[in-house]
Amino acid sequence: MNPGSARIRTIVKAMATGEPAQARAGSVRALALALVAGLPLFVSAWVGRRSPGPAFHHYADARGFFGLPHALDVLSNLAFVAAAAAGAVWVWRARDPLLRGLGALLAIAVAIIGVGSALYHRAPDDATLVLDWIPIAVAMTWLLALLLADRVDRRLGIAAAVLLPLGAAATVLTWYAGGGTSGGDMRWYGLVQIEGLLLVPAILLAYPRGALRSGDLWAAVGCFLLMRLLHAHDGAILAATGVSGHSLKHVVAAVATYLALRSLRGAQTGIRIPVSASIDRPAEDGRPVSP
Secondary structure, three states: OOHHHHHHHHHHHHHHHOOOHHHHHHHHHHHHHHHHHHHHHHHHHHHOOOOOOHHHHOOOOOOOEOOEOOHHHHHOOHHHHHHHHHHHHHHHHOOOHHHHHHHHHHHHHHHHHHHHHHHHHHOOOHHHHHHHHHHHHHHHHHHHHHHHHHHOEHHHHHHHHHHHHHHHHHHHHHHHHOOHHHOOOOHHHHHHHHHHHHHHHHHHHHOOEOOOOHHHHHHHHHHHHHHHHHHHOHHHHHHHHOOOHHHHHHHHHHHHHHHHHHHHHHHOOOOOOOOOOEOOOHHHHOOOEOO
């Protein structure tokens, strides 16, 4: 019997008989997550194509240093490499093999973000933007997979780690094949970021129990919101501080990724959780509520 079908039958039966209450609560939380994930998809399909035009590659700070064009926008990406290296320490210490493996994938993606974004800002065009966007999209999906495996269902987390990055990369490649900034549809890549921004806090609220430290993940969400503000006021921040909003965005985004990796400090126990464990079966997983 298909495990997913069996699980659905168990939930439906529990709802029909009125027992147990925990199964009903689990189904409500799952439905809430489905709605959070589905609403942005519906809105994206409804709003139509989005193509920003070639001006998308123009950033406020075009200053070069020692022959390196757009120097601060390039060099600020070193923060991602540093975040990946520092975060790898927490990944290495995690005792749960699944969470450690997903954390390692996330750390690798963060390091590649630093390389890809630096290459893009050195010579901004559609081709190098692909190198920038794909690692970002993939890292977002691996963060979601890590959180799903920890808080919702471990098998769901594994499936997400395999399938979601393929879909995320496809949104970027489809944009590029469709004309890039000269006509490519950017909304689906934007959808990946919106889904991450919505689903991470939704999972934290709906499933508070888990090994990952909630405080670190909430701080990462806050950094994500801050970096959107920095990006939106790129030129104004440059005029006020001498450093562009986009350069600062790189640093804040790197801090967010480090915080996400540091949340694995809560997984440094000796408890080994079976792949089939689910948050709806607390007696089997033994996971504490993370602060």
